[in-house]
Amino acid sequence: MNLRQLQYFVTVVEEGSFTRAAQRLYVAQPSLSKQLAALEKELGGPLLERLPRGVRLTPSGRAFLPDARATVLSAERARRSARMTHDLTGGELEIATLFSIAIGLLPDSIRALRTRHPGILVSLREYVHREQLEDDVRSGVSDIAIGPKPRTWDGPVTSLGWEEFVVLLPEGDPLLRTTGRVELSDLADRRWVLPDPSAGMAPLVVAACRDAGFVPQPAVRSAQVEALARFAACGLGPTLLPDNVIPGDLRHLVRRLRRPLARELAAYTRMTWSPVASAFLDELWDPRAAARPANAFVPG
Structure with missing residues (x-):
């Protein structure tokens, strides 16, 4: 087994076909197939099922792939270093x-x-x-x-x-009249601009609101951080964001919390x-x- 064989195997899996993998690697397809066959022979069984329109990993191939990919990535970093x-x-x-x-x-x-x-x-x-x-x-x-x-x-x-999270309020919000820190619970009855449930920040925001005694009700959701800021600023509701992602033109809409999420x-x-x-x-x-x-x- 050698690094070239591992690279060929990983590329075939990523491309889903021997033809596309050969084109990406700039090698002849027969040479690619020969190297993969030699690898499979050494390992004692097929790693790939050859289909009319592509390839599919065998159970052995699925078990072999993570370590093969990690080895190829490590070798690429070693060359760079x-x-x-x-x-x-x-x-x-x-x-x-x-x-x-x-x-x-x-x-x-x-x-x-x-x-x-x-x-x-x-x-x-x-x-x-x-x-x-x-x-x-x-x-x-x-x-x-x-x-x-x-x-x-x-x-x-x-x-x-x-990293401290701050609340970004809509233009004209009454809480903007104060220059001090605000209570998150003061926003319990609002509709919120919330991260999409698929986003990593979503459980953090929900946990902070629960800690303040309420469950935030959404007006709009987005997985894009800047979109959350813009939606809040235009009046759709407050949002919680890391302080360092707030666009400069929206800083005047930010208020810090007495019990900040961090x-x-x-x-x-x-x-x-x-x-x-x-x-x-x-x-x-x-x-x-x-x-x-x-x-x-x-x-x-």
Whole structure:
């Protein structure tokens, strides 16, 4: 068994056909088929069922795929790392993160990294749920993950401080007349602009409202963070969002909560920080500037 055979197998599965896989790999289809046949012979049985219009994983193939894919991804990262120079004049950083963090915390940090090291290419993999983010990073995806601090993790974890959620109110809302913090329970009778149930923020918002003594009733739902802010601003109802995702033109509609929803963010990886990941950590949030908010509600 060799890396080329694993790469061929994973590509055939991803493309769903030998023809498309051969085109993507720039190899002759007979050569691709020969390598897969040799792999199956070594493993003692078929990994793929050849169908008239594609392929289908056999039970052995389904069991083999996760480790094969992780090995191929690890090898690709190893090649990238080997090409990186110690002075960071080149290389690539793949970041796995949540959608809300991608538009909140990361832009300034990526800009700072690129300013200091303009030869580094940055790419993002964005997720809706923290569980999928953590599972994929464990399986070999990305060089560094930025998200809520994992409950359990075997590799390095660096805290990035706390992210506070704020309430964004509609234009002209009576609560905007006060400049102080507000009680979440004061909004119990409103119709809310809520994250779609498929979004990772949805259970956090519901938990915060339950902690305040009510269940939020939706006026509109969306999985897009900026859409939630815009819907709230135009008068559809209040919404709860991380403070760092609020667009600049809507800051006047924000009020902080006396018992704010908060979550701790962290950077984490599997084994050790790559040179580029270490450089990126230097540009990320300073946790001393993002202490846990007083009287915060932190969902379990």
